[in-house]
Amino acid sequence: MDISFPTPEGRFNYRVCAVIPQDGRLLVMKDETSPYSYLPGGRVALHEQAQVALLRELREELMVTAHIVRPLWINEAFFTEEVSGERYHELCLYFLVDVSGTGLLDRGERFVTTEGGAHRFAFSWLPFQQLRDCCLYPEFIKEEIFHLPGTLTLNIEDRRPQHPGR
Numbered sequence: 707m708d709i710s711f712p713t714p715e716g717r718f719n720y721r722v723c724a725v726i727p728q729d730g731r732l733l734v735m736k737d738e739t740s741p742y743s744y745l746p747g748g749r750v751a752l753h754e755q756a757q758v759a760l761l762r763e764l765r766e767e768l769m770v771t772a773h774i775v776r777p778l779w780i781n782e783a784f785f786t787e788e789v790s791g792e793r794y795h796e797l798c799l800y801f802l803v804d805v806s807g808t809g810l811l812d813r814g815e816r817f818v819t820t821e822g823g824a825h826r827f828a829f830s831w832l833p834f835q836q837l838r839d840c841c842l843y844p845e846f847i848k849e850e851i852f853h854l855p856g857t858l859t860l861n862i863e864d865r866r867p868q869h870p871g872r
Contacts (some may be wrong), residue, residue: 708749723747725778725847725854728760728811734842735767738826739789742841745800746829747819749870756799766821768829770808774801777858781844785865793866798844804855813868840860 710719723745726733734743750756756776764772777804779800796848805811816830834839837848844863 707752708803709752710749715856716795719794719796720722720750721747721796721798722756722763723798723800724760724764724771724772725800726803726805726810727834727851728805728831730835731833732837732847733805733810733829734832734840735829737828740790742843743830743832743839744843745847747798757801759804760799760801764803767819767827768810769819770805770810772808772810773804775804776802778802778855779846779850779859781846781861781863783844783863783865785843785863801851825859 709718711718724733724747725745733746735746736743746767747760748767750759752763761772764770777799781795781796781798781800782796782797785796787809801848813829816828819827819829821827832842834851837851842848844861846861846863850861
């Protein structure tokens with residue numbers, strides 16, 4: 707069971723994401739319904755460790771067995787999802803991931819995968835400099851990719867029109 711549940715005020719979501727930089731480029735993805743790009747990863751299941759969840763998601767989405775280098779950020783985000791219109795309060799752990807030796811780097815600048823025969827994902831390696839001009843969430847990645855933290859760092863991204871300081 708994923709740790710994602712609706713409340714009367716919106717949805718709480720717990721995710722993990724992979725930060726996969728390579729030669730000044732970042733691996734990003736889009737699904738069939740989203741007009742924006744995001745980082746590979748997914749929801750954490752109840753009683754599942756974050757690192758285990760991320761490696762599982764990378765196997766499902768990219769068909770690779772990657773290596774987690776270290777945690778980078780925990781991001782607390784408040785936003786309204788553009789497609790569904792649902793309001794979210796999301797916690798996401800971002801990990802630096804090494805994919806060398808997995809064959810992922812040989813797939814080209816752009817490639818498509820299918821998860822479970824149903825969901826198609828389009829992946830692309832975007833140069834860091836182009837991130838500022840694309841629709842990529844979370845937005846803090848566009849700047850922070852240039853100076854990855856050495857220790858786990860808290861980030862808060864609040865995109866609510868009006869956000870009470872609760």
